[in-house]
Amino acid sequence: MNILQIQNLVKEFDxxxxxxxxxxxIEENSIVALVGPNGSGKTTVFNLITGFxxxxxxxxxxxxxxxxxxxxxxxxxxxIGRTFQNIRLFPQISVMDNVMLGLPYEQGESLSAAxxxxxxxxxxxxxxxxxAEELLKVVGLEKKKDELAENLSHGQRKLLELARILALKxxxxxxDEPTAGLFPETKKVMFDxxxxxxxxxxxxxxxxxxxxxxxxxxxxxxxxNYGKKIAEGKPEEIRNNKEVQxxxxxxxxx
Amino acid sequence: MEYLIHIIIIAxxxxxxxxxxxxxxxxxxxxxxxxxxxxxxxxxxSSLLALNFGVSPWIGLIFGAIFASIVGLIVGFPSxxxxxxxxxxxxxxxxxxxxxxxxxxxxxxxxxxxxxxxPQFSIFGYEISSVWSYLILVLIFVIITxxxxxxxxxxxxxxxxxxxxxxxxxxxxxxxxxxxxxxIVFVVxxxxxxxxxxxxxxxxxxxxxxxxxxxxxIVVLLMVVFGGMGSLAGSFxxxxxxxxxxxxxxFLGMPSSIAAPLRQMIYGLLLIVxxxxxxxxxxxxxxxxxx
Amino acid sequence: MIQQLILSGIIAGSIYALIAIGFTIIYRTIKFFNFAHxxxxxxxxxxxxxxxxxxxxxxxxxxxxSLAMAALLGIAIDRLAYRxxxxxxxxxxxxxxxxxxxxxxxxxxxxxxFGAQILTLRTGPVKEGYNILGAxxxxxxxxxxxxxxxxFFLGWLFILKTKLGKAIRAVSDDPVGARVVGINSExxxxxxxxxxxxxxxxxxxxxxxxxxxxxxxxxxxxLKGIIASIVGGVGNIPGALFGGLFLGLAENLGIWKIxxxxxxxxxxxxxxxFLLLRPSGIMGxxxxxxxx
Numbered sequence: 001m002n003i004l005q006i007q008n009l010v011k012e013f014d015x016x017x018x019x020x021x022x023x024x025x026i027e028e029n030s031i032v033a034l035v036g037p038n039g040s041g042k043t044t045v046f047n048l049i050t051g052f053x054x055x056x057x058x059x060x061x062x063x064x065x066x067x068x069x070x071x072x073x074x075x076x077x078x079x080i081g082r083t084f085q086n087i088r089l090f091p092q093i094s095v096m097d098n099v100m101l102g103l104p105y106e107q108g109e110s111l112s113a114a115x116x117x118x119x120x121x122x123x124x125x126x127x128x129x130x131x132a133e134e135l136l137k138v139v140g141l142e143k144k145k146d147e148l149a150e151n152l153s154h155g156q157r158k159l160l161e162l163a164r165i166l167a168l169k170x171x172x173x174x175x176d177e178p179t180a181g182l183f184p185e186t187k188k189v190m191f192d193x194x195x196x197x198x199x200x201x202x203x204x205x206x207x208x209x210x211x212x213x214x215x216x217x218x219x220x221x222x223x224x225n226y227g228k229k230i231a232e233g234k235p236e237e238i239r240n241n242k243e244v245q246x247x248x249x250x251x252x253x254x
Numbered sequence: 255m256e257y258l259i260h261i262i263i264i265a266x267x268x269x270x271x272x273x274x275x276x277x278x279x280x281x282x283x284x285x286x287x288x289x290x291x292x293x294x295x296x297x298x299x300s301s302l303l304a305l306n307f308g309v310s311p312w313i314g315l316i317f318g319a320i321f322a323s324i325v326g327l328i329v330g331f332p333s334x335x336x337x338x339x340x341x342x343x344x345x346x347x348x349x350x351x352x353x354x355x356x357x358x359x360x361x362x363x364x365x366x367x368x369x370x371x372x373p374q375f376s377i378f379g380y381e382i383s384s385v386w387s388y389l390i391l392v393l394i395f396v397i398i399t400x401x402x403x404x405x406x407x408x409x410x411x412x413x414x415x416x417x418x419x420x421x422x423x424x425x426x427x428x429x430x431x432x433x434x435x436x437x438i439v440f441v442v443x444x445x446x447x448x449x450x451x452x453x454x455x456x457x458x459x460x461x462x463x464x465x466x467x468x469x470x471x472i473v474v475l476l477m478v479v480f481g482g483m484g485s486l487a488g489s490f491x492x493x494x495x496x497x498x499x500x501x502x503x504x505f506l507g508m509p510s511s512i513a514a515p516l517r518q519m520i521y522g523l524l525l526i527v528x529x530x531x532x533x534x535x536x537x538x539x540x541x542x543x544x545x
Numbered sequence: 546m547i548q549q550l551i552l553s554g555i556i557a558g559s560i561y562a563l564i565a566i567g568f569t570i571i572y573r574t575i576k577f578f579n580f581a582h583x584x585x586x587x588x589x590x591x592x593x594x595x596x597x598x599x600x601x602x603x604x605x606x607x608x609x610x611s612l613a614m615a616a617l618l619g620i621a622i623d624r625l626a627y628r629x630x631x632x633x634x635x636x637x638x639x640x641x642x643x644x645x646x647x648x649x650x651x652x653x654x655x656x657x658x659f660g661a662q663i664l665t666l667r668t669g670p671v672k673e674g675y676n677i678l679g680a681x682x683x684x685x686x687x688x689x690x691x692x693x694x695x696x697f698f699l700g701w702l703f704i705l706k707t708k709l710g711k712a713i714r715a716v717s718d719d720p721v722g723a724r725v726v727g728i729n730s731e732x733x734x735x736x737x738x739x740x741x742x743x744x745x746x747x748x749x750x751x752x753x754x755x756x757x758x759x760x761x762x763x764x765x766x767x768l769k770g771i772i773a774s775i776v777g778g779v780g781n782i783p784g785a786l787f788g789g790l791f792l793g794l795a796e797n798l799g800i801w802k803i804x805x806x807x808x809x810x811x812x813x814x815x816x817x818x819f820l821l822l823r824p825s826g827i828m829g830x831x832x833x834x835x836x837x
Contacts, residue, residue: 084427088423104429339577339637339638340820343578347813351813358806515661518656522645522650522651523646541639
C-alpha cells in the first residue's frame with residue numbers, strides 16, 4: 001500500500017520551477033532516497049509535503065487523505081515527521097526539553113492544565129520524561145540531557161534532531177540530509193537508526209548527497225533535476241540509467 | 255515614609271506589567287512594543303465604568319482586564335502573519351492608535367483633560383485609601399500574577415512557548431498549533447496588563463493619555479530586558495530597580511526639569527549598554543540570536 | 546478647503562519622503578529599523594536653532610553647518626551604539642531596541658539643554674501667501690517643498706550615480722560579494738549614516754520653518770518616515786517618495802471630515818494594513834522565497 005502519493009505537483013519561485021509536474025509514490029514500510037543536484041528542488045518537495053509551502057498545482061495524499069490544505073502542525077499530527085537540512089533545534093533550551101517538545105501531549109499543553117498544575121499533567125510529564133530519556137539513550141545523548149542544545153557538536157545535533165522526531169512517533173519520516181557533515185562512525189549510527197525504523201514498520205523518505213550510501217540503504221531512489229523527476233527505481237536501475245549518469249552521476253565516481 | 259510606600263506601590267504595578275510582558279517577549283519571543291496600551295484599556299475601562307455608571311472598582315477591574323484581553327486577542331492576530339521587527343513596528347503602531355483614541359475620543363475619555371475623581375477600592379465599606387492598605391492590595395495582585403505566569407511558563411504549555419521563541423517552524427513541525435499559543439499568550443499578557451492599569455487608575459484617582467505613551471511601553475520592555483527575558487525573578491528586579499533608582503535623583507535635590515530628562519537618559523543609555531554587553535539581562539539566560 | 550488639504554498633504558509628504566530616503570539609505574547598509582533616525586531629525590532643528598538664534602550665524606550657513614553636525618551625530622551613533630553590536634553579530638531586534646535607547650538618550654539630552662518648551666525658528670510674522678488654484682501657499686511653504694524635493698533627488702542621484710552610492714547598493718544587495726570585490730563595508734555604513742543623517746537633519750530644519758520645534762518631535766517623524774518606507778517598499782528609493790506623498794495626502798485628506806487629532810491614527814491604520822496585506826509595499830517586489 002502507498003502511504004504517500006504526490007500527483008502533478010507544481011511550485012514556482014519567481015518564475016523558477018522548483019517542482020515541475022512532479023509525481024511519485026512511496027510504499028509503506030520502505031526506505032526511499034530523494035537525490036539530485038543542488039537546487040533540484042528536493043527540499044522544496046519536503047516543504048510542500050509538510051505544508052510549509054503551498055504548491056501552485058497538484059495534490060498530495062497521505063494514507064489516501066488529501067493533505068494539501070492542512071497546516072504544518074496538522075500534518076505533523078497526522079503522522080509525517082521531518083528534520084531540516086540546516087538542523088532546526090531549540091538552541092537555548094535543554095537537550096531534554098528539545099526531545100520533550102517532540103512528544104505528542106494529551107493534557108499538559110492546555111492552558112488550564114498549566115494554570116492549575118493538575119495532577120494528570122504532572123503524571124504525564126513524569127512519564128514523558130522517562131520516554132524522552134529512553135530516546136536520548138537510543139541516540140546516545142543521555143549524558144547531555146541537561147545541556148543547552150546550542151552547546152552540542154554538529155553530529156550530536158543531528159542525532160538530537162532525530163531523537164526529537166522519534167519522539168513525535170510519525171508513520172512517515174522525512175529526513176533532510178540526515179548524514180550531511182557527519183563523521184563516518186556517526187554516519188553509520190544514523191543509517192543503523194534508519195534501518196531500525198524500517199524494521200519497526202516505519203516509512204522513510206530521505207534526501208541525501210552521499211550517492212554511495214544511498215545505494216546501500218535505499219530500496220528505491222527518486223532522482224530530481226530542475227524540479228522534474230528524471231528517474232525512479234531500484235539502486236541498480238538508477239546506477240545504469242543514462243540520463244541520471246548525464247546530469248548527476250557523471251560528476252561522481254561510482 | 256508614605257512616599258517610600260508610594261514608590262513601592264508603583265514598583266508593584268510595574269512588576270505586574272513586566273511579568274505580563276515577559277510571557278510575550280521573554281518566553282514566546284514575540285516582539286511586542288505596545289504593552290502599555292493594554293494597561294490604558296484596563297485603566298480607562300474601570301475608571302469610566304466607575305465614573306459613569308457607579309460600577310464598583312472591583313468589577314471594573316475585572317471588566318478592564320477582560321476588555322484588555324479582547325484587545326490582546328485582536329493584537330495577537332497580526333502576530334500570526336507578521337514576524338520579528340515588523341511585528342515590533344505593528345505593535346508599536348497599535349500602541350499609538352490606542353493612545354490616540356484615548357486622546358481624541360474626547361466625548362468618552364475627556365481627551366487630554368483626563369479623568370479626575372476616580373473612586374478608590376473599598377472592602378466591606380472600608381475604603382482602601384491609605385498607602386499601606388493599597389500596598390497590601392497591590393502585593394496581592396503581584397503575587398497572583400506571579401503564580402499564574404509561573405504556572406503557565408513552568409509546564410508543557412510553557413515549553414511550547416519556548417519552542418516558538420526558539421524556532422517557530424520546528425515547533426510547528428512537532429505538531430504544535432503555534433498560532434493558538436501565540437494568541438493565548440497575547441490574551442494572558444494583556445489581561446494582567448489591564449489589571450495593572452486598573453490598579454494604577456484607582457490608586458492615583460486620575461488618569462490621562464500622557465500616562466500611556468509609547469515611551470512607557472519601551473520602559474516596560476526595558477524592565478523585562480534589564481532583569482532578563484524569560485526570567486520572572488528578572489522582571490521583579492528590572493521593575494523595582496528602574497522605578498526606585500530614578501527616585502534617588504530626586505533625593506539628590508535635583509529639580510524635576512533636570513531629573514526627568516536625566517532619568518530618561520539613564521534609561522536610554524541602559525538600553526544601549528544592555529544590548530551591547532548583556533542582551534540576556536542581569537539574571538536572564540535567553541537572548542535574541544540570529545537564526 | 547480640499548485644495549488646502551492637498552497642499553498640506555504635499556508639504557507633509559515631501560518632508561516624510563525626505564526622512565524616508567535618509568532612513569532608506571541607512572537601512573540598505575544595516576538592515577534594521579533605525580529609530581534613532583528620528584532624533585537626528587529633531588537634533589537638526591535644534592542645531593539650526595542654536596546656530597541661528599544663539600550664535601547669530603547667517604541662516605544659510607546655519608543650515609549647512611547643522612547638516613554637517615547632523616551627519617556627525619549619525620556617525621557617532623553608529624560608532625558608539627551599533628558598531629559594537631555588529632561585532633557581536635546581533636540580530637536585528639537587538640539593534641532595534643538599542644536604537645530606541647539612542648533615541649531616548651538624545652531626545653532627553655536635547656530637553657536637558659533646551660528645555661521642554663516649544664521653540665520656533667521663525668523670525669517674523671507669517672506673511673500673506675499666494676493663491677494657487679484655491680489653495681493659499683506661503684513663501685516658506687514653497688521653500689519647504691522645493692528644498693525637500695531637491696534634496697530628495699540629490700540623495701537619489703547619489704545612490705544611483707556616485708561610486709559610493711553604488712558601493713552602498715552593492716553592500717545592500719550582496720554583502721558577501723561586496724566584501725569579495727574589496728568594498729569596506731564599515732566605511733560604506735559610515736557614509737550611509739553621514740548622508741542619511743544629514744538628510745534627516747535637513748527635514749527637521751525645513752519643517753521647523755513652518756511649525757514649532759520641541760524635543761519630542763522626532764518620534765512622530767521617524768514613525769512617519771518608516772510608514773512611508775513600508776508603503777513604498779522598504780529599501781526602495783522611489784518608493785520612499787511615493788510612500789511619503791501617499792502618507793502625507795492620506796493623512797490630510799483623511800481629516801477632511803473628521804477631527805485633525807486623528808491624523809496619526811490614519812497613518813498607523815495604513816501601516817497595519819500594509820504590514821498585514823502587502824508588507825513588501827507598493828514598489829517592493831513581492832517574493833516568496835524558500836525560507837526553510
